[in-house]
Amino acid sequence: MRITPYVAYAKKNFLGRSAYRVDHFLGILSTCLQFFIFYEIYRALYGDAETIDGITMSMVTTNFIISMGLGMVFRPNDFFLPGKIWDGSISTELLRPISFKGRMIAENVGDSAFNLIFKFIPVFLIAFFTTGIHSPAGIFNVALFIISAVLGYGVLWSISFAVQMTAFWLINIWSIVTIKNVFINVLSGSMIPLWFMPEWIGGVLKYTPFSSIYFTPVQIYLGQLGTAEIVYKCFIQIVWIVMIYLIGDFLWNKGQKKLIVQGG
C-alpha cells in the first residue's frame, strides 16, 4: 500500500483548516469559555472543601482540561460518509485507487494535528497558568499518556466510523450522531468526572468503550494507575478499537454491496 496519498490528504486537511483563521481563534475562545464556566461551577461546588470523596479540585480541573482538550483534538468528521452518500460522490470514491477508510483516517489525522498544535496547546497553557492543574505524575506517565490518548482516539474514531456506516441504510444519521455525542460527553467523564458517578454506573461503564476514550489517559496522566493496570487498560482500549472497527467494517462491506446491487 502506498502511503503518499494518505499523507497528502492529511496535509491537505491540515492546511485547509489553517485557512479559516477567525474560526480557529473563535474555537480557542469558546473552549476557554467552556472550560472556565465548568471550572467556576466546580469551584462553587467545592467551596472551602479540600477534597470530595478523595478527589481534589485540581484533579477535577486536570480531568476537565485533558478530556476537553482531547475532545477538541479528536474530532472525527461524523458526516464524512453521509455527505458522500447525499451528494452521490460515494460512487466515484469507490473507483479511487486508495482505501476509503484510509482516506477517512488520513483526513481526521490532518484535522487532529491542526487542533493539537493550534487549539489544544494554547488552551492547555492558558489553563495551566490560570488554574491549578496537576503536572504529570512523571515522564513515564507522559509517554504512556500519549500512547493511551492515541488509543482513546482510536476508540472514538471506531465509534464514529461504525455510526457513519449506518448512513448506507438510514441516509440521514443526524439523530444517531447526536445520541452518540451525548453518550460520549456524559459517559466518557469529560463533563462529569467518572469519580463522581454512582458506583453502579461505574460498574456498567466498565463494559462500555466510553471510559477508554478520555478517562483512561487522564488516570495515567495523574498517576492513579499502577503499571499492571495501565497495561490492562491499554489492552482494553485495543480490544474496543478492534471490536468496534470490525462492526464498522462489516457494515461497510454490507453497505458497498447494497450500493452495487441497488445503486446509489
Added chain:
Amino acid sequence: MINFEKVSKFILSDISINIPKGEIVGLIGASGSGKTTFVRLACGLLTPDLGRVRVLGKNPVNYRQKYFSDVSTFIVGKNLLDKETSVIQNFEMLRIMYGINKSEFYKRYNEISEMLDFKGYEYEKVISLSFGQKMRVEVAAALILEPMLLLLDEPTVGMDQNAKECLTKILKEKASEGMTILITSHDMQSISNICTRLAIIDKGTLIYYGSKERLRRKYLPKNKMTITFEGEMPNIDDLPINRYTIDNDKITYEYNDNYISSSEVVEVILDQTEIRDINIEKSELESIVMQIIGGQNEFYRSE
C-alpha cells in the same frame, strides 16, 4: 474491451454487446433509457441481476480498484473533484493518488487545460465554478489519467460549442493513440462527430449497435440532391429516383443510397446538360435515431 452477455439490470434488459479496443462508441438513448446504468455496470459500480459483464477480460465489480489506472470514469452529477479545494490542488491530489510522474502529469495538464480552456480559473475552488466550467474541469480530470478505457457519461452537458469542439478533438486524438472510449450523450451532433460506432438504447433494450454509415444506409438511406442547371432540363426517367421537384433552373432529386449513388446521378445529368451548382444533403443522424426510437416496433419487423 467491454463485453456484456445477456445483461439485465434495472431498466436494461438482455443487453449483449462487445466493444473492441480503440473504438469510440456513442451510447444514445432518451432520459431513463438506461445509459447511466450501462456505464455503472461497465465501471463496476453495479452488479448485473442477470448475465455477465467483463471489462478488460475481468469482472469490474471485483477488479474495480485493482485496475484503476486502466479505466477512468466520469458520471455526470457525481463529483469527481473535491469542491472545497482549488482546481490545481485537485489535480495534484489526482497525480499523487494515481502515482503519476510529476513532469509527465503536468505536461498532460498543460495540454488539456489549454485545450479545454480552464487555465484562467485553475486557482479557483471547484465550488465557485459555474456548471459549464466545472464540467470542463471534471472531464479533464477523467482524461488526464490516460486510461486504456474511458467511460464518459454525458460529458457535454453544460458545455459551450467551443468546449464541445475541443473535447471532440481531444477524444479523437486519444482514440488514435489506442484509447477505447464509451460516451453517452443526448447531444446527437457531438456524438456523431466523435464516435466511430453507435449503440442505441430504447427503454432498456439495445436496438442498434454498429457504424454510423451502416445505420444511415440501413435505416434511412434517403439522400437529397439539388442541382442548378443551365440549358435543357435533364431527363431522369431511367433512374431509380423516388421523387423530384423543379423550381425554375433548380431541380431537387430524392433517391435511395442503396439503389443509386450520388456520382451516378451526376454522371447521367452531366451527359444531358451543364451543371452550375450541386448540393447534396444526407439524412441527419439525429432524425435517423429519432425515427428508429419512435418506430421501434417497425424496426424490429424490418430486422
